[in-house]
Amino acid sequence: MERLDRRLGLLSSLPMAIVLLLAFLAPMLVVALFSIMPQKVFSLAHMPDFSAYSVFFAQGYYKSLLWSLGMALASTLILLVICWPLAYGMAKVFGRFTLVLTIAVVMSLFVSENIRLFGWVLTLMKGGLIEGHFRAWTGAGFDSPLYGVPIIVFGLVYVYLPFMLFPLAQGIAMVPDDTRQAAADLGANRWQVLTQIEIPLAAPGIVVGSLLSFVLAAGALAESKILGGQVVIAIADDIETAFTFGQDWPLGSALSMILIAIIGGLALFGVSRVDLDAIMGRKR
């Protein structure tokens, strides 16, 4: 019976497995193969070499990668700090207001990321919504915060907030109230309850939320382009340029492979550390 179940499981997962193989793995394979082609070729019928990878180091593309990873890390940490109280409220305190908040946050996803970012540009630019009004009323203007690294991180935090908020709220909902009360009863203060009970028990949500926002932020390019005015170049921007203006598919592929390796490694490490069954509510 169990063997039959297993075979049925395999059979029913087959269509999805084929779709995933074709749509997901096959392009990856093509990219992987292109990454070891000589530079600026457009077919895979060449002797493989690793010249594209050497360009990564020689021409300073590693700087873009470091900026992307650094800003992704910063935005993930900021998101953790600002989403924790909000997620806590959604999971434990707000009650019916949680639904309103959920809808409000999800609604923002209905509008394209680029349009929302341009909205911020109009709001923040010199002579824009804020500075323009301020100057009209007081006569004194100030510099726009646009076109700097902090505003890019702000953009990343703003755009990827839902991807941290919801998994975190899910994680916090998994912390039983009585364990919190018991810890306090046993002498733990608010900080000790947070560090020794709530954070460890909400860990699956923290890991999933951090992974989602980090992975998305590391591959983001609109924030650095639109808000940052390319004051720093994101690695995703470099990849796009290599494939388009650069006409250098092997270089674009090599950069992609490096990004995939780093992020994929992180994701596998993170996922292996948490109980995904628990967060999906399938805990026995």
Add this chain to the structure above:
Amino acid sequence: MDTTALLRLRGVVKTFGDFTALHGIDLDIEEGEFFTIVGPSGSGKSTLIRLLVGMDEVTSGEIHLRDARIDQTPANLRPTCMVFQSLALFPHMSVGRNIEFPLKIRKEPPDRRRERALELLDLLRLPRDFYDKRISQCSGGERQRVALARALAFDPEILFFDEPLSALDYRLRKTLEKELKDLHARTGKTFVYITHSLEEAMVMSDRIAIMKEGRFEQIASADEIYGAPVSRFVAEFMGEVNLFDVTGSGDGMLTGTGLTVREGVTQSTLADGRRGLLMVRPEYVQFATDASQHDYRIDGRITAEYALGSRIQYQVAGPDGQAITVEKLREERIADPEDKEVTLGFNAERTHLIEGA
């Protein structure tokens, strides 16, 4: 009032909006006592214990522990500790880490913590290799002991229990009741226990408080509450009971519907015409063969027989339709009981009169 008691409550009131859960509770709990609060759900016993451990705030009134007033002290600063109904063990920690938790909070060195945890495993008769076990690998009874060990590691002035045994099966519950009583004797700690099970209360407690609608109906020893309840509620709450409506008369004799009283049996302090309840427990009611032997007699017809294991219970319908319960040992079982006409008898010294009810 007593001022030497370990825990003293004075006029403790708790309201939730319009609803008053506790109406001015006064209570003294002595050091080293096993004190049980019994009541049906909604009687306010859980509200009371939440106030005592600091998980809720009193609306008015005072709670004193030794020389200190504690009703405004947050839970983590009170020298008391509770075993939760759910046990509230920390699933991400091993058994040992759970037990050590209060010691870790107090920043005791790791080797001292470990030593104490192992001592507590011994005290609760758990094998020492449980130290590294996961909570999810422990059975219900083992978890119970881990929760107890964790609470004892805190070394509280008072250990509170919020119905910790109610989720367990009967046999395990019985074992743990006895272990808990034994543990109380060995540790000498003050235990305050909450339950809705009278049986649990009777087995373990030095004193029992019966709670109803946010007030104490009676606080006394188990024997006293069983034998001399102050009200119908307490009498009925403390197991099977027969209550006869009676009226006092000038000569000290009681009268009641269907009840025949033997000449000269005077026990009543009821004034002439005052009403009361005459209580007799089912085990003290006899099937009368010689009617003159009993102080009180009543005729009836057996309507049902139930086997309760070592005892047999009979339901008897009295002349006024009263349902009377009689319990006999198995060896005293009567033949062919269905619809049998019987005369029941019991003696005055086995009864208790609840006045004014």
